[in-house]
Amino acid sequence: MRRLQREVQAAGALAARHDISVGLGLVLGELVRLSLMYQVRSLGQMDHVLIRKLEHLAGTAVAPRLGYAVEVRDRPGPVHKNGAWEDDDVWVQLHGGLMVGKARISLCWIGEYSNIREIRMRTKGTALYDMDSFWAGRPRWGYAAVASLKNEQWLPPFWAGPRTYGYEWVRLEDERKTRSWLGRKDAPRGGELLRADFDSWIRSKKTY
DSSP states (O other), rough: OOHHHHHHHHHHHHHHOOOOHHHHHHHHHHHHHHHHHHHOOOOOOEEEEEEEOGGGOOSSOOOOOOOOOEEEESOOOOHHOOOTTTTTEEEEETTTEEEEEEEEEEEEEEEEESSHHHHHHHHTTTTGGGGGHHHOOOSSSEEEEEEEEEEEEEEEEESSSSSSOOOOEEESSSSHHHHHHHHHEETTTHHHHHHHHHHHHHHTOOOO
C-alpha cells in the first residue's frame, strides 16, 4: 500500500508539471496499472525462476549468496510490468535447465535507468556487483527490476523448464507456466557435463 501511495504522489507531481488533461491521463493510467498489479497479488504468492550462468553463481558449499535477482532490458520486461513481492519464492536455474537453488524476495525495486551503472550500484556489497561479465553488454539505458533475496538455499539439483530461454527472470503467473518450469524432467543430452561442472563448483567452495 505504501508503494501505491508513493506511485500516486509521483504521478500527481507529473500532472502538475504538464497540461492538466495530459497529467490526468498519466495519473489514471498509472492507477489502473497498479490496481491490476495488486489484484494479481491478492490471488496468492507468486513463484519466479531466476536464470543464471554457472560463472555468475556466488556463495559457499552451504548456501548460495546471489544477493539479488535482476531484470535489465531495453524495453519493459515481465517483472518490470507486473512486479514481484515480498516472500515470493524464487527458483534458481542454471543456463541449460538445471535447477539448483531457491530463495525468497525481500524487497523489489522497479524503474527506468539512463546508465547501467545505476542498476549495478543497487547490488553493491554483493559478489554480483563485482562480476564484470554479468554487466557487460547490457543496454546502456532501459527498464529494470532489482529484488534483494533472503533465505537462500541450495537444492538437490534437478532438471526442469526449458534448456534455453530469452529472459533472465521468469514470472510463473499461472498453473500452466508453473508446470512447464517446475515439472521435473529427464536430463537432456549432454546434461551430465553441466551437472558435473556444478558439482565441481560446489566442491571448490568447501572448506576442510
